[in-house]
Amino acid sequence: MTETSRPTAVALDIDGTLLDHDDQLSPAVIDAVRRAAAEVPVILATGRGWQTSKPVAERLGLAAGGLVVCSNGARTMRFPAGEVVDERTFDPTTVIASVREHAPNARMAVEEHDGSYLVTAPFPDGDLGYDARIRVVGDDELAPEPVTRLIIRDPEQSEADFVELAERLGLHGVSYFVGWTAWLDIAPEGVDKSTGLKVALAQYDLDPAGLVAIGDGRNDIEMLTYAGLGIAMGSAPDEVKAAADEVTKSVQDDGVAAVLNRWF
Incomplete structure (x- = not known):
């Protein structure tokens, strides 16, 4: 997507992106996410399991029927009921x-x-x-x-x-x-956050070219490269920043809000 085009969906990592290392979610980020979610699908995409992802979706006030990509893409769940939309497993x-x-x-x-x-x-x-x-x-x-x-x-x-x-x-x-x-x-094998996002975008009949994804970890790299616009947090490792299209502020400086405030 171009700098001037408007996102059709937003994918957000949780830890280190929305929440700081003290598990705090700032009012500025809550407000920015809620404004975005009022206009386009906001999809949480996290390494967390469903039980610890759902409370974050609740704190953000995400709409019922929305999707949450959990377990690094292995499970895509419907909020808030916890319906499994997609699941990938392996023998460990x-x-x-x-x-x-x-x-x-x-x-x-x-x-x-x-x-x-x-x-x-x-x-x-x-x-x-x-x-x-x-x-x-x-x-x-x-x-x-x-x-x-x-x-x-x-x-x-x-x-x-x-x-x-x-x-x-x-x-x-x-x-x-x-x-x-x-x-x-x-x-x-072959499963990462982009796997779940493909499932989620198919549910919305949306193209990844209009997706803005924001993350801070190595497990976000595939998501950032899959999205039309991939944005790394300021505190991300160098290899994550290198994979992103751009870098925003750190979680302590409300980097997610700085990005979403451009459009919403």
């Missing part, structure tokens, strides 16, 4: 075994259909959402059936350590995303 058995070999102290989690999590050990507070329901299980009970995502976390390691871990794991037949901290998200 070989990845789990490889993680245990290369990162024996790592914690793993999978998201269940009801939005709760099975974990091999408790995650740090808030990592899976402060109100997330979790159940601790053994490795052999973690994934008795195909899953939408496998989360790998080690609070004792760094982001750089997990970039190296992803290489050592030799991940084949899956997609993966390294987060801000020692966090690795494993998704079905």
